[in-house]
Amino acid sequence: MGDLTLPFTHWAHQKLTDNNCTSCHPSGIGKIENWGKEAAHALCVSCHQRREKGPVQCEECHKVSVSRGLRETVPTPR
Incomplete structure (x- = not known):
């Protein structure tokens, strides 16, 4: 469906994991x-x-989004 842009707040995820980087970064x-x-x-x-x-x-x-009969991924608004 194409590229997908997502809003992402790194600091919020760090806070949720108590700065445990390996929660999301298992390889370091x-x-x-x-x-x-x-x-x-x-x-x-x-x-x-x-x-x-x-x-x-x-x-x-x-x-x-449906336009011209095509289905496409629409970037999520930031």
């Missing part, structure tokens, strides 16, 4: 290895479900 500080759909779904959605906070349903991140 820096970019998350193999970041993409599978990693985001496994890491983010599962955490949001455990904490009962944050987006977990498809449409909460994947906004769909």
Whole structure:
């Protein structure tokens, strides 16, 4: 469905995890290895479900617009 831009506040996530970087960065500080759909779904959605906070349903991140009969991902507003 194309690229997806999500609003993300790193500091808020740090605060929620008491600055435990390995909660989101299992390989250490820096970019998350193999970041993409599978990693985001496994890491983010599962955490949001455990904490009962944050987006977990498809449409909460994947906004769909119908134009000219095409379905496309629309970036989430910041």
